[in-house]
Amino acid sequence: MKILAVNGSPRGAGGNTEVLLQAFLRGAQEAGAETEVIYLKDKDIKHCLGCFTCWTKTPGVCVHKDDMSAIMEKMKGQDVMVYAFPLYIFTFPGLFKDFMDRLLPFAQPIIEKRGDHFIHPPRWGKGLRRSVLISNAGFSETHHFDGLKKTFQLLNDGPDTEVLGEICCAAGPLLKIPELTDEVKWYPDAAYKAGIEVVNEGRISSETQEILDRSLAPDSESYANMVNSYWAGLGIEKIEADEFVAKADESPTDKALSPPSSVETIHDLIAAMPLAFKSEAAGDLEAVFQFDITDEDPGDYYLTIADGICTAYEGTHPDPNATIRTPADVWLKISRGQMNGAAAFMTGKYKVTGNLQLLMKMEKLFSRPS
Ligand SMILES: Cc1cc2nc3c(=O)[nH]c(=O)nc-3n(C[C@H](O)[C@H](O)[C@H](O)COP(=O)(O)O)c2cc1C
Known part of the structure; x- marks a missing residue:
């Protein structure tokens, strides 16, 4: 089985998402899968222009010349895609959204009925339609993922598409606190098991999914206290909104640009x-x-x-x-x-x-x- 993972965290391999992704992939490799990770932060992926050239003049081919065409070529040959990214404003980070928008050439402009609703039929890619969602959130309440899960279900809502499981870890920043490694180990362990199950059983089992749906910090009051003590330790306290505006006005934070050696752009x-x-x-x-x-x-x-x-x-x-x-x-x-x-x-x-x-x-x- 070939599994291609896309890590859409702006923090790339140094982020919390990566802990979950690597645990999942270790399990998948253990079970015999061939795996690869693409870090979107290292790729040149331009915004979709909404020109629809990939549906009209050059079917299946985008007008942009950047890293996206190589990524899409690679995606065509996969059995399973893993989409991994942190939760940003209840959904994907912009980096990952740009990537998703640029998958438009994979869809045909036609709309047709599948089951009880209408979809764009795919142009390519069985692997594109079997996927695992991996995410993590700063808040400890699992309902933060509700919108993301719904979006992901809508994206994969067709008889020939399947979400093989969701690894959505609330209170994800705890994953990388060295003192808590033993406390939180149960979550990456479950992600590892999920990797094995996807290869051997074709999806994450309901028992493992039930574990993965739990928060790393079920007591949100204690978690909030812990987070706020952390900020206090850095000298960051709550201030009133108006005070913030005054401070922001006093000290512009934009960095001055250095003079270039030549003028091209x-x-x-x-x-x-x-x-x-x-x-x-x-x-x-x-x-x-x-x-x-x-x-x-x-x-x-x-x-x-x-x-x-x-x-x-x-x-x-x-x-x-x-x-x-x-x-x-x-x-x-x-x-x-x-x-x-x-x-x-x-x-x-x-x-x-x-x-x-x-x-x-x-x-x-x-x-x-x-
Ligand atoms: C712009 C931005 C928006 C965020 N929005 C949310 C959010 O809506 N809910 C939440 O629980 N955490 C939110 N977070 C926190 C991240 O999900 C959290 O820090 C996560 O652990 C980062 O993962 P990473 O290290 O893989 O990038 C946000 C972080 C940023 C930078």
Whole structure:
């Protein structure tokens, strides 16, 4: 049996999900399965554009050229898929959601009736349709997984699809506390047994599933006390929401971008703008320009100008004077003098909100990159 696991934790092999995944895979290997793990955090997986090209012009093939095509090729040859990730906001982390969205080429656009409801028939992949769900959550109450389990059931709701079992571990951060290893060992042990059962019996037995459905910390009051003492040990206490806003305003946490060695991308261009800044032209100007870069190379950046210094940041400023919403290639062309900025604005190639006059000054504030 070939089992391919996808770990969708942004913490990858260093996370709590990995403890459960490895226990499950050890069991599966013990029972003779061939296993492999893909760590999504190390892969280049772009967001689905929603263009439906994979259903129309190039059936089964996405417009993006990134790591997803190799992953999908690999998925085609599996008997069982294991989807493992931490619970984020009651569901998948964005990393895993991007991966799931990008599986659209595996479905056909047609909708047809299977049983009592309609589905998109699959284009490929028996293994895609036999899967194990592995997750862990910071809270100790198992109902945190209700939405995720429902989503997973809907995803696999067809006569030819099967969820072979769910390993959803509440209070998952306890798994990696060295002092508690013996206390919590019963859970990874059950995950290990689940691995053996999936290979030998084709699914997780009801007895093992019953164990896996229990919380690592059934006494939520004690767990909350423990978590809060941990934070207190780090000097983190509860504060009122308004206090937080004041603190956040005082200390912006975005990191200034370092100047790049060459300008290839929009990220490079914005990081290089402080070098092209003409402080004598700025005088005593104080301004924040926010860039909302769309399309192929999306991102959020901003430039601050104060005391004759321009600094570039990645992120979103809470109170910019002007926001420029532009595709990356349009701004790159304008900055290289290959496109007229004013004409591009008039024809809607980019959009500006906030202080337009300030934006018009930009031309004078920066020299063109050579
Ligand atoms: C953005 C974010 C959202 C989260 N949402 C939830 C949640 O809705 N419920 C919950 O119990 N834990 C939540 N957590 C906690 C994680 O599930 C928990 O820390 C988990 O152990 C992380 O697993 P990992 O180490 O494999 O990444 C969240 C964590 C983050 C960073």
